[in-house]
Amino acid sequence: MTQATPVREAARRLDGCLGRNHARDVLDVMEAIDLWFMPLVDDFSGGRVRGAVTRSDLATVVDRFGLDARVLQVRPVLLPNVPADTPVGQLASLAGPAPAYVVTERGGRLIGIYEPDRRRTA
Numbered sequence: 001m002t003q004a005t006p007v008r009e010a011a012r013r014l015d016g017c018l019g020r021n022h023a024r025d026v027l028d029v030m031e032a033i034d035l036w037f038m039p040l041v042d043d044f045s046g047g048r049v050r051g052a053v054t055r056s057d058l059a060t061v062v063d064r065f066g067l068d069a070r071v072l073q074v075r076p077v078l079l080p081n082v083p084a085d086t087p088v089g090q091l092a093s094l095a096g097p098a099p100a101y102v103v104t105e106r107g108g109r110l111i112g113i114y115e116p117d118r119r120r121t122a
Helices: 021-034 055-065 086-096
Strands: 037-041 047-055 079-085 103-104 110-114
Touching: 021 037, 021 055, 037 055, 037 110, 047 055, 047 103, 079 086
Parallel strands: 079 103
Antiparallel strands: 037 047, 103 110
């Protein structure tokens, strides 16, 4: 990957999660794929991003409320949404420095997430 690589190629492709999802299920997925942020979407068909949830916040909600805890019990964090064709090397200058970037198509549909400090190796 170079600084000119479009972020779509560097991002983890995923569908995000819904507020009604069980927090433990989302946490399990995040741990299995080693992801720190999960985009929160309004539905899987439109994929509009409403924020993101963190692994640590989900773990806190599960510890506090048990296995029936839902993602909607977590306050979402706001991450920059960036167009899929944005070069990786321009993310911080265009969207500001961030621990993660939500990668979207035109119209705002979710493609995935890019965590610059946790780059994929495969």
